[in-house]
Amino acid sequence: MKKYTYKVKGGKLLIIKIEIENNLIKKFQLLGDFFLYPEEKISSIENVLINTRREDVLDTLKNVIQKEKIQLLGFTEEDIVLLINQAFEDEKNNG
Amino acid sequence: MKKITGRVIFDKKPQSAYVNMATDYAIMSLCETPTLRLYSWSPSAVSIGRFQSLKDEVDTEFCDENGINYVRRITGGGAVFHQHELTYSFCIPTKNEFFSPDLHESYRFISQAVIDGLSKLGINAEYKPINDLQVGNRKISGCAQTRKNNVILQHGTILMDLDVVTMFRILKVPKEKISDKQIADVKERVTSIKDQIKKEVSVEEAAKAIIEGFNKVFKIDFKDSILTPEENKIKEKAEKEIFSNPQWTYER
DSSP states (O other): OOOEEETTTTTTEEEEEEEEETEEEEEEEEEEOEESSGGGGGGHHHTTTTTGGGHHHHHHHHHHHHTTOOEEEEHHHHHHHHHHHHHHHHHHHHH | OOEEEEEEEOOOOOOOHHHHHHHHHHHHHHHOOOOOEEOOOOOOOEEEESOOOOOBBBBBBHHHHTTTTEEEEESSSOOOSSSSSSEEEEEEEETTTTTTOOHHHHHHHHHHHHHHHHHHOOOOOOEEEEEEEEEEEEEEEEEEEEETEEEEEEEEEEEESOOOHHHHHOOOHHHHHHHHHHOOOHHHBBBHHHHHSSSSSOOOHHHHHHHHHHHHHTTTEEOOOOOOOHHHHHHHIIIIITTHHHHHHTOO
């Protein structure tokens, strides 16, 4: 998996590990020194993005966060999108 | 405001990372009254945040060779090298009348207790959101919070002294984090009780000050306490099945 890192201004360090195939996210892991409540819901966020297209990532994230009452501290869903977009750009340019 | 009763557990004997994390877990699991625990670590250990990759953050080979434990916390936040420090954990039911369950507010409120404690030692620390206490622009304490079944657990470190060389050897510090704060030298960013007041303070002395800080901010009448048999049972189980279990440690 490819790794992308982003230090959120006034927030926490966000790391994603991602694999993209045919414009779909195939593997995804969210790592870092942030806070997320309840903690076990991290897997909901990671799983929901599998087989998601770039243009659906933000809505997909917003939905799962709202539906499962997830609270993020030290980052936002937009910060995750920023890193995922980088990964898709790299894939477009190199893949 | 009427004083409520709480428990304070001061573990004078330093314990392993696995016992320490299992003890906080056990107290949180059964928490009905506010419980403050103060403890330290032997052997030295690294704890990593719930969402961090162990291999990316910690040089585990170096730790194994040097008898340093590593453990994954149930709380988020970053990797911490626990050596010369006093650690606190504070569990409180969210239904508590004067306690805001709001995330930011509760971090601030509990941090204020630690700030008051440090001021009793003559140290003026400030809360630096989200989870740091600083003296000037140098970090002296970090904390992390979790919630489950209407109980908040916040645990945090208070640096007594600092061994930057070993800390850097163990932690794979991400460059982004350092450059963001625009200070390359960690000694410029981190301080300790010893560094601030230029003398050795015993763990007992520091613990006493922190207890006073919680007493003042929370208006809690703390009674000396030890783990109940029920808490001990959960602690022993969690030590084995969670905190020293590689499945948990290497989970990500």
